[in-house]
Structures are given as C-alpha cells and as structure tokens.
Amino acid sequence: MKVLIADKFPEQYIKKLEEAGIEVIYNPNLGEKDLPEAAREVDCLVVRSTVVSAETIEKSLNLNLIVRAGAGVNNINIPAANKKGIYVANCPGKNAIAVAELAIGLMIACDRRIPNNVIDFREGKWNKAEYSKAKGLHGRTLAIVGYGHIGKEVAKRAQALGMNIYAKDISRIEGYGVKDFSEFDKVLPIADVVSVHLPSTPETKGLFNEKMFNMMKDGAIFINTSRADVVDEDALIKAVKEKNLRVGLDVFKDEPEDKKGSVSSKLQKLENVYVTHHIGASTEQAQNAVAEETVNIILGYIKSGVIAHWVNKAKAPDTHYQLVVKHYDKPGVLASVLDIIKDGDINIEEIENIIFDGGLVACCTMKLKAPLSNEMLEKIRENPNVITYSHVMLD
Numbered sequence: 001m002k003v004l005i006a007d008k009f010p011e012q013y014i015k016k017l018e019e020a021g022i023e024v025i026y027n028p029n030l031g032e033k034d035l036p037e038a039a040r041e042v043d044c045l046v047v048r049s050t051v052v053s054a055e056t057i058e059k060s061l062n063l064n065l066i067v068r069a070g071a072g073v074n075n076i077n078i079p080a081a082n083k084k085g086i087y088v089a090n091c092p093g094k095n096a097i098a099v100a101e102l103a104i105g106l107m108i109a110c111d112r113r114i115p116n117n118v119i120d121f122r123e124g125k126w127n128k129a130e131y132s133k134a135k136g137l138h139g140r141t142l143a144i145v146g147y148g149h150i151g152k153e154v155a156k157r158a159q160a161l162g163m164n165i166y167a168k169d170i171s172r173i174e175g176y177g178v179k180d181f182s183e184f185d186k187v188l189p190i191a192d193v194v195s196v197h198l199p200s201t202p203e204t205k206g207l208f209n210e211k212m213f214n215m216m217k218d219g220a221i222f223i224n225t226s227r228a229d230v231v232d233e234d235a236l237i238k239a240v241k242e243k244n245l246r247v248g249l250d251v252f253k254d255e256p257e258d259k260k261g262s263v264s265s266k267l268q269k270l271e272n273v274y275v276t277h278h279i280g281a282s283t284e285q286a287q288n289a290v291a292e293e294t295v296n297i298i299l300g301y302i303k304s305g306v307i308a309h310w311v312n313k314a315k316a317p318d319t320h321y322q323l324v325v326k327h328y329d330k331p332g333v334l335a336s337v338l339d340i341i342k343d344g345d346i347n348i349e350e351i352e353n354i355i356f357d358g359g360l361v362a363c364c365t366m367k368l369k370a371p372l373s374n375e376m377l378e379k380i381r382e383n384p385n386v387i388t389y390s391h392v393m394l395d
C-alpha cells in the first residue's frame with residue numbers, strides 16, 4: 001500500500017505506518033494544484049485542509065481511501081469520490097479540545113481586548129484607563145451553536161468559568177448545566193457570547209446573516225472557529241460597526257490555502273475583530289490524537305476491510321425489503337440464492353454473511369430494493385442447503 005500524506009503530520013505516526021509495511025510519501029507542502037499529479041498512483045491520501053478536488057480524484061488510478069486528518073470534510077470533493085467508490089473518512093472529535101481551548105481564548109481576548117492592549121504596548125502607548133473596561137465572563141450568558149464534539153468541550157470549559165450556558169443542535173442537547181434553546185430569537189437577545197461550532201452544510205451556509213446579528217445584544221462577543229461560510233461576512237462587518245460586536249474568528253472568507261504567504265481581508269480594518277490563522281486544531285495534543293486516529297483508520301482497513309468514520313457511506317440506502325437466509329456454509333449455496341435474485345432482476349443494495357461458531361451454518365442478510373416473488377421464494381426453499389429464510393418489508 002502506498003500512502004501520500006499531503007499536510008503536516010507527526011513523524012512518530014509516519015513511522016507507525018512504515019512499520020506496518022506501508023510505503024509513505026510525506027510531502028506537507030503540496031497544495032490543491034499539485035495533488036492531481038502527486039496522488040495519481042497512491043492507494044491512500046491523507047490531508048488536513050488541503051483541497052482534494054474532483055480533478056485529483058478523477059485522475060487517480062489507484063486511490064481507494066482519503067483520510068481527513070481532522071474534522072471538517074468540506075475540503076474534499078465527496079460527490080467525485082462517490083462516483084469512483086473511494087472511501088472518505090475523518091477523525092471526529094480528535095481535535096475538539098484544541099478548538100475549544102482556542103474558542104475560550106478568543107472569548108477572553110475579546111472581553112479584555114488583549115490583542116489591542118499588546119499592539120498599543122508595542123507602539124509605546126499606555127492606556128490602562130481604556131483597557132480597564134471589561135465585563136468579565138463569570139455569570140455571563142453563552143450560546144453554543146452546534147453541540148457536537150467541540151461544542152461540548154467549550155461547554156465544559158465555560159462551566160468552569162461560571163457562565164450561564166445555552167446550546168442548540170439538530171440532535172438532543174444532553175449535559176449537566178446546559179440548557180437547550182430551540183429558537184434563536186429567544187437566546188440571541190440575551191447572549192453575551194455566541195460561539196459557533198457547526199459543520200459547513202447546505203443548511204448552515206450563511207446561517208449567521210443580518211437578521212441573526214440584529215437579534216444580538218449590542219457589544220456582545222461573536223466567536224466562529226468552525227467554517228467561514230456559516231457566516232455572511234458583510235453582515236458581520238455591518239454588525240461590528242453598528243452594534244459594536246466584538247469578534248474572534250479562526251476562519252474567514254477567502255482564507256489562503258497556502259501554509260505561508262500574504263493575506264488580505266476586509267476584517268483587517270476592524271479594531272475589535274481578532275482573526276487567528278486557522279490554528280484551532282494545531283496543538284501537539286490534538287495533532288497527535290488526530291494522527292493516531294488516522295493510523296488506526298488505515299491499519300484497521302488493511303486488517304479488517306472496515307473503514308472507521310466512513311463519511312460517504314449512504315445514509316439511507318434505497319432498500320425496502322430484507323431477505324435473511326440461514327444456510328449450510330458450503331461453496332455454491334449462497335451463489336445459487338444470488339442467482340435466483342439476479343434472474344428476478346432485483347438489485348441487492350447491502351449484504352452480510354455471518355458464520356456460526358463451528359463453521360457449519362451461516363446466515364446471510366440482504367437488503368433489497370424490490371420484493372422477491374413467491375416463485376423465487378419457492379426456489380430458495382427447495383434448496384436442501386437452505387435451512388430457513390425470512391422475507392420482510394422494511395419500514
């Protein structure tokens with residue numbers, strides 16, 4: 001197996017792959033444009049934020065697995081991967097602590113205006129009078145939007161700071177001391193801090209727009225360490241100017257893909273907007289945890305054929321019927337059942353054959369698009385190597 005790692009990755013985990021007999025090509029300086037050529041002959045591609053375009057996927061000859069050494073998979077062209085049956089996996093939760101630490105850091109930085117303090121100090125200006133004005137976070141209300149791995153880690157830390165915590169998610173909110181808020185118009189007007197931890201999806205794109213910022217308190221703190229496209233940047237800039245929002249961002253519109261270079265953004269002109277360099281996941285603790293998970297995914301796949309954290313598996317396959325056949329585990333038995341189903345022009349969407357202890361009997365579960373006819377079922381029943389079967393309609 002040949003693995004290309006196209007982003008920064010800790011050395012000790014490269015060694016673990018090599019020790020397992022894998023050929024590793026490590027080139028952390030590759031960008032989106034280099035990948036079509038660089039990934040052409042590899043079996044597995046590991047990336048952090050480097051964009052894996054449709055071109056990279058289409059030109060690849062052997063690519064079978066793309067691992068996102070991180071959480072968000074929006075840098076990978078998943079529809080193109082689906083067309084070629086290439087697995088995409090990620091490392092959920094492995095960098096959550098690091099992002100939560102940064103989100104809390106940005107909250108404190110916004111409340112105390114730490115970057116402005118530092119800039120003035122470096123310029124020889126002393127302004128205790130101005131920078132002594134801060135609200136403090138204790139007793140303030142925090143709204144966490146997206147209560148997944150990172151949202152939960154933020155909540156834990158905010159609890160230690162004595163904040164009053166609300167959270168919103170499409171899943172149920174569970175957790176001691178965290179109140180579920182279903183409606184933005186109930187929480188945004190009372191929140192002193194809003195921290196966003198949503199994935200980039202068609203539903204979340206542009207969620208934080210003018211209407212949402214209008215609901216927020218004057219002078220509130222807005223933190224986004226998730227993805228830039230969750231926020232309408234022009235609406236955010238308007239709110240900063242008109243409502244004195246203080247803002248901490250780890251992600252922003254047109255963020256450079258390169259790991260080093262120049263950067264230009266409308267946000268640079270705003271005194272109370274602090275932007276970090278998409279470093280949420282970039283602590284040693286998080287990078288080691290992510291790398292360990294990446295190695296587990298690759299080695300697990302080699303050993304068992306199972307992909308952990310497989311993100312492009314069909315959520316709800318188009319199956320309406322299930323056939324379970326318990327049969328003697330002999331060559332040809334299953335093939336004869338499959339022939340009957342094929343002759344009926346029925347597609348099997350999913351199949352699993354599990355063997356009983358001792359190896360005499362196996363049980364095969366098939367998920368089907370259409371039902372088998374009585375005639376087909378009769379043929380299966382007539383097979384002396386079929387012990388029992390059940391054929392049911394699924395909900």
Ligand SMILES: NC(=O)c1ccc[n+]([C@@H]2O[C@H](COP(=O)([O-])OP(=O)(O)OC[C@H]3O[C@@H](n4cnc5c(N)ncnc54)[C@H](O)[C@@H]3O)[C@@H](O)[C@H]2O)c1
Pocket residue numbers: 070071072073092093095096099145146147148149150151168169170171197198199200201203204225226227250251278279280281282
């Ligand atoms: N700045 C960084 O370096 C950095 C690092 C890691 C992750 N991220 C970003 O943060 C995002 C969140 O990461 P995570 O590890 O917490 O992911 P996660 O999947 O554990 O959590 C996301 C949560 O959002 C919820 N959600 C999805 N759509 C929603 C909607 N429309 N409304 C309400 N809730 C919704 C999900 O149910 C889930 O609980 C990632 O998708 C990634 O884009 C950024």
Ligand SMILES: O=C(O)[C@H](O)COP(=O)(O)O
Pocket residue numbers: 048049050069070071072073095278279280281282
């Ligand atoms: O989704 C993620 O995991 C983060 O955005 C981290 O990105 P990075 O791996 O490029 O730091």
